[in-house]
Amino acid sequence: MVKKMTCVACPIGCQLEVVLDDENTVVSVAGNSCKRGITYAESEVTNPTRSLTSTVKLIGGIRPVVSVKSALPFPKNMMLDAMKIINETEIKAPVSIGDKAIKNILDTGIDIIVTSRDKGKQQ
Numbered sequence: 001m002v003k004k005m006t007c008v009a010c011p012i013g014c015q016l017e018v019v020l021d022d023e024n025t026v027v028s029v030a031g032n033s034c035k036r037g038i039t040y041a042e043s044e045v046t047n048p049t050r051s052l053t054s055t056v057k058l059i060g061g062i063r064p065v066v067s068v069k070s071a072l073p074f075p076k077n078m079m080l081d082a083m084k085i086i087n088e089t090e091i092k093a094p095v096s097i098g099d100k101a102i103k104n105i106l107d108t109g110i111d112i113i114v115t116s117r118d119k120g121k122q123q
């Protein structure tokens with residue numbers, strides 16, 4: 001089977017043609033301009049990941065929500081379950097960039113971290 005995909009490992013975005021055998025193992029990759037395209041194709045076939053970005057509710061903040069992201073690329077097949085947890089999460093101001101909003105979400109070993117600051121409302 002031939003699978004077509006766009007390599008997103010850099011902004012060039014090479015169009016890859018990935019040949020898979022019956023066990024979904026990569027046999028060959030064409031269209032890549034560098035070796036990273038092969039690595040990307042193999043990980044996309046075996047364990048596709050995406051960066052996960054969202055917001056969580058912020059208690060006592062200047063804004064009602066704060067932006068967050070996964071600290072590492074996140075397994076694509078777990079995105080919906082992760083978003084349910086993120087949507088139910090509330091954290092308290094003040095928050096700083098890099099604070100852990102959710103530790104080890106879904107036992108993936110990946111933290112959801114804050115990506116903006118909010119010093120909270122003045123008392």
Ligand code: SF4
Nearest residue numbers: 007010013014034037
């Ligand atoms: S194959 Fe290499 S050059 Fe092409 S998009 Fe991927 S990383 Fe960039």
